[in-house]
Amino acid sequence: MKRGEGCMLSVIVCEDDPKQRERIETTIKNYLMIEDLDMELTLSTGNPEEVMEHVKANQNQIRLYFFDVDLQHEMSGIALAYEIRKLDNVGKIVFVTTHGEMSYLTFTYKIEAMDYIIKDIPEEIDRRVRECINVAHQRYLSDSVSSKVKSFKVKMGDTVRSIPYDEIMFFESSTVPHKLILHTETRELEFYGAIRDIEANDECLYRCHKSFVVNKNNIKTVNKRLREIEMTNGETVLVSVRAMRGLN
Incomplete structure (x- = not known):
């Protein structure tokens, strides 16, 4: 049937x-x-x-x-x-x-x-x-x-983790070549990637510095004088003069 x-x-x-x-x-x-x-x-x-x-x-x-x-x-x-x-x-x-x-x-x-x-x-x-x-x-x-929960896929070894965008604070370039560090509310994850490619993953992501991409939805304050962004979890990120215009 x-x-x-x-x-x-x-x-x-x-x-x-x-x-x-x-x-x-x-x-x-x-x-x-x-x-x-x-x-x-x-x-x-x-x-x-x-x-x-x-x-x-x-x-x-x-x-x-x-x-x-x-x-x-x-x-x-x-x-x-x-x-x-x-x-x-x-x-x-x-x-x-x-x-x-x-x-x-x-x-x-x-x-x-x-x-x-x-x-x-x-x-x-x-x-x-x-x-x-x-x-x-x-x-x-x-x-x-x-x-339906939008998430960022992180490949770590043989496993792929899905991190909801709501939990993501920012990405930064690692001191290890070709690696990035993903900062969430409570942890950090290091993975292979290029900072220039991150912003294209979702509209909530913004490249605020040559070494940083922030989640705009989790920005707490922007200090124009110090050119710093404070995230909702208390961490701070640098902002370039050019990127400051985009945050305005």
């Missing part, structure tokens, strides 16, 4: 048993309707290849998956989840199966399953499916709010 593609959070079911698939479908539809969640069941099928095609054709969706482990197909639910992870590293995957002994494979293949529901008591399946929908929706809303 395919439906419109315009929902916030997409739900996909892959279950080869028609009766089980219908029950899961009904549970999902009823819960989405009763709770009035901005989600939609976009695909329900017994064919894992159809799931792969759907995901490849709709790369921008955020998804919650319900997969059976034994799909009576050359591709098992575990194998399907493994392939899905290559295309979708943020989707939530839930297994609904009679094969509880195979749950360890989700760790072996680094699938990061959200839940592993055993098909023993139908009512328990329904409850767990509803719980997974609710948790996935709450996490989606939380992630959506976080993604």
Whole structure:
């Protein structure tokens, strides 16, 4: 069953048993309707290849998956989840199966399953499916709010940190060649970069000196006589004569 593609959070079911698939479908539809969640069941099928095609054709969706482990197909639910992870590293995957002994494979293949529901008591399946929908929706809303917070990406070794602009005071040239120091409210982070490139990252950033870029939103006072800027965390930054005009 395919439906419109315009929902916030997409739900996909892959279950080869028609009766089980219908029950899961009904549970999902009823819960989405009763709770009035901005989600939609976009695909329900017994064919894992159809799931792969759907995901490849709709790369921008955020998804919650319900997969059976034994799909009576050359591709098992575990194998399907493994392939899905290559295309979708943020989707939530839930297994609904009679094969509880195979749950360890989700760790072996680094699938990061959200839940592993055993098909023993139908009512328990329904409850767990509803719980997974609710948790996935709450996490989606939380992630959506976080993604709207503008942040500066700092690459430090093999990791990338996101620092919200609200926390950034200023950037300064380091004494170490080709490095900068990012000053936040409470800490300093040193990373590779050029001071001339920083201002272009956001309109709140202003190059006030050859060695400094400040966050205009966190300026407390400007001392024209001393040509200094005091930031809201108490630190001070130098201002050139030319840059002073821009602050006016």
